[in-house]
Ligand code: SF4
C-alpha cells in the first residue's frame with residue numbers, strides 16, 4: 771500500500787504512560803495476528819545510582835506501519851494518533867514535524883521507508 775513519503779509521525783515519548791492503546795489500535799485497525807502490528811511500545815528501564823531505576827516507554831512504528839494510508843487519504847488521523855489519550859503522537863508533513871522536533875527533547879521523528 772502506498773505511503774505518503776512527505777509525511778511522518780512525531781513521537782513525544784516524555785508523557786507516554788505505556789498504556790499500549792496505540793499498539794492495540796493499530797492491530798485492530800489492520801487485523802494483525804497476535805504479536806504483529808505497525809506499532810510497538812518499547813519499555814526501557816534505565817538503572818540509576820542507589821538502586822533506583824527510571825522506567826520510560828517509547829511507542830515506535832515497525833516495518834509493518836503503513837502510516838495509515840487508507841485513513842489519511844480520507845482526511846482521518848492515523849489510528850494510533852487518534853487513540854493516544856496522552857497526545858504523544860502527531861501526524862504531519864515531515865518539514866513541519868522537524869521544526870517541532872527542535873523545540874523539545876525526548877521526541878523522535880519517524881518517517882516511513884520510501
Ligand atoms: S503513545 Fe499514547 S497510546 Fe501509546 S502507549 Fe503511550 S500513552 Fe499509550
Ligand code: SF4
Pocket residue numbers: 795796797799807808809831832834835836837838848849850851
Ligand atoms: S500510523 Fe497507522 S499503521 Fe502506522 S502504527 Fe499508527 S496505526 Fe499503525
